[in-house]
Amino acid sequence: MRKRLLIVATLIAMIANPLPDVDAQSRRLRGEAVDLLVLGGTIVTMDQTRRVIEDGGIAVLNGRIVAIGPRAEIEGAYSARQRVDSRGKVLTPGLINGHTHIPMVLFRGLADDLDLQEWLTKYIFPAEAKNVTEQFVRVGARLGLAEMIRGGTTTYCDMYYFEDAIADETAKAGVRGVLGETVIDFPVADNKTYAEGLAYVERFVAKWKGHELITPAIAPHAPYTVSEEHLKAARAFSDRSGAPIVIHISETKREVDDMVKAKGASPVAYLDRIGFLNERVIAAHLVWPQGNDIAILQKRGVGVVHNPQSNMKLAAGVAPVPKMLKDGVLLGLGTDGAASNNDLNMWEEMDTVAKLHKVFTGDPKVISAQQAFEFATIRGAQALHLEKEIGSLEVGKRADLLVINRDTLNQIPAYNIYSDLVYATKAADVETVIINGRIVMRERRLLTLDEAAVKTEARAFRDKIIKSIGTSGTP
Numbered sequence: 001m002r003k004r005l006l007i008v009a010t011l012i013a014m015i016a017n018p019l020p021d022v023d024a025q026s027r028r029l030r031g032e033a034v035d036l037l038v039l040g041g042t043i044v045t046m047d048q049t050r051r052v053i054e055d056g057g058i059a060v061l062n063g064r065i066v067a068i069g070p071r072a073e074i075e076g077a078y079s080a081r082q083r084v085d086s087r088g089k090v091l092t093p094g095l096i097n098g099h100t101h102i103p104m105v106l107f108r109g110l111a112d113d114l115d116l117q118e119w120l121t122k123y124i125f126p127a128e129a130k131n132v133t134e135q136f137v138r139v140g141a142r143l144g145l146a147e148m149i150r151g152g153t154t155t156y157c158d159m160y161y162f163e164d165a166i167a168d169e170t171a172k173a174g175v176r177g178v179l180g181e182t183v184i185d186f187p188v189a190d191n192k193t194y195a196e197g198l199a200y201v202e203r204f205v206a207k208w209k210g211h212e213l214i215t216p217a218i219a220p221h222a223p224y225t226v227s228e229e230h231l232k233a234a235r236a237f238s239d240r241s242g243a244p245i246v247i248h249i250s251e252t253k254r255e256v257d258d259m260v261k262a263k264g265a266s267p268v269a270y271l272d273r274i275g276f277l278n279e280r281v282i283a284a285h286l287v288w289p290q291g292n293d294i295a296i297l298q299k300r301g302v303g304v305v306h307n308p309q310s311n312m313k314l315a316a317g318v319a320p321v322p323k324m325l326k327d328g329v330l331l332g333l334g335t336d337g338a339a340s341n342n343d344l345n346m347w348e349e350m351d352t353v354a355k356l357h358k359v360f361t362g363d364p365k366v367i368s369a370q371q372a373f374e375f376a377t378i379r380g381a382q383a384l385h386l387e388k389e390i391g392s393l394e395v396g397k398r399a400d401l402l403v404i405n406r407d408t409l410n411q412i413p414a415y416n417i418y419s420d421l422v423y424a425t426k427a428a429d430v431e432t433v434i435i436n437g438r439i440v441m442r443e444r445r446l447l448t449l450d451e452a453a454v455k456t457e458a459r460a461f462r463d464k465i466i467k468s469i470g471t472s473g474t475p
Contacts, residue, residue: 036060037080040087046378046392060399063437086403094154094400095346096380098305099284099334103140107339116314130468132189137162141169143458151427154400154435159219161190167214174440174448180219180246205243219246223267251285268293287317303330303383308352310336332383333375350422369418403432
C-alpha cells in the first residue's frame with residue numbers, strides 16, 4: 001500500500017512540475033537559427049576599415065549577412081542546417097565584373113590581333129548578324145555564367161541583345177546581374193529600329209524590376225552609334241523607371257577625334273552638354289578622356305569601368321586610371337566580352353590593372369594590390385551604384401562571398417593577404433561560391449548549371465558560326 005501511495009505521489013509531482021523542455025534547452029544551446037553558417041578561415045571584409053578577421057565566421061539569413069566576427073562567437077550564437085567549413089581558407093566578397101557582353105563567349109578566338117574598328121566591322125558585326133538569336137544568347141549566357149562562377153564572379157554588368165533571355169538564364173544560375181538591353185541606331189538581332197528597342201526595354205525593365213538578383217538597365221551602345229535624340233530618350237526612360245544606363249564612352253582615340261569633329265566636344269563633354277550623364281550611368285572604357293572630362297565624370301557620379309586586358313589586346317590605349325582614382329571617380333574593373341579578351345577571369349584583370357599602370361607610369365607604387373582588389377569588390381560595387389548591397393562582407397549586405405583555397409602551391413608561403421589575392425591567386429583556387437546566401441558552387445562543383453550540357457551546347461555553335469562567316473577556323 002505504501003509503495004502504491006509513493007507511485008501516486010510521484011505521478012502527481014510530475015504533473016505539477018513537468019520535466020524541463022529538453023528540446024527548448026537544446027535550441028538555446030544551438031543558438032539562433034539561420035540559413036547558412038560559413039565558419040573558419042581568414043575573412044577579408046573590404047568594409048570601410050578593411051578589417052581582416054582571422055578564424056572568422058559569417059551567419060546568413062534570407063540572403064543577407066546577419067552576423068560576422070570571430071568563429072567562436074558566430075558558432076556559439078547561431079545554428080544552421082547548412083554549413084561551410086572554411087578553416088585554413090580565405091573568405092572574400094564575390095568579385096564584380098563591371099563590363100561584359102556575355103554571349104560573345106561563343107565568338108571567343110574568332111578574330112584576334114586586329115584594331116577595334118576592323119574587328120567590329122569586318123568580323124564581329126557580320127558574325128552577329130548571321131548568328132545571334134535568342135537560342136545563341138541563351139547558350140552563350142550559360143557558358144559565360146559557368147565560367148564566371150568558377151572564377152568567383154558573383155555580379156556582372158552586361159550589355160547585349162535578347163537581354164531578357166540573359167536575365168532568365170542569369171536568375172536560373174543564381175548569379176547577380178546588372179543587365180542592359182542594347183539600343184542602337186541600326187538593325188540588330190532582336191530589334192530592327194530604335195523604337196522597337198525602346199519598347200523592348202520598357203517590357204524588360206517592367207518584368208525584372210525589383211528582382212533580388214537582376215537589375216534591368218537600358219544600354220545605348222555609344223555616342224557614335226546612337227543619335228542625340230535617342231540618347232536623350234534613353235536618359236528620359238531612365239528618369240521615369242529608375243533603371244541604370246550602360247554605355248561605351250571614349251574607348252578609342254579615333255572615336256574621340258570623330259566626336260570632336262562632329263560635335264565640337266569630346267564624348268564625355270558632349271554627353272554632359274545634352275544632359276545625359278548622372279549617377280545612374282555606368283560607362284565602360286574611358287580610355288581617352290579629354291580636358292575636364294574626369295572632373296565631369298566625378299561631379300555627375302558616373303560609374304566608370306576599366307577593361308585593361310581588352311583595351312590592351314585591341315591596342316585601344318591605356319586609361320588614366322591613377323588620375324581617375326586620385327580625382328574620386330567611381331572606378332570598377334571589367335573583362336569586356338570574351339571575343340576581345342578572351343576570357344571572363346577577374347583574377348587576371350586585377351593582376352593586369354596593377355602591373356599595367358606601374359609600367360605605363362614608371363611608378364611601381366601606382367595601383368597597389370589592395371587597390372586592385374578594391375576595384376573588383378567594393379569600388380566595383382560603387383561603379384555599378386550597388387555599394388549598399390554588395391562589394392563587402394558586412395551585416396545587412398547581400399551574402400555574396402567566396403571560399404578560396406589557400407593551400408595551392410602558388411599561394412605558399414603567404415605573407416600579405418592582398419598580395420596573395422591579386423598577384424598569386426588563380427581562378428582555379430576558388431572552391432566555393434555563395435550568391436545571395438545560396439551555394440552555387442561547392443568544392444569546385446557547379447550546383448546550378450549542368451557543366452557537361454553547357455559545353456556540348458556551346459560546341460555545337462562552332463561549326464554554324466564558321467560556316468556563316470566563310471572561314472575554316474583553326475583546329
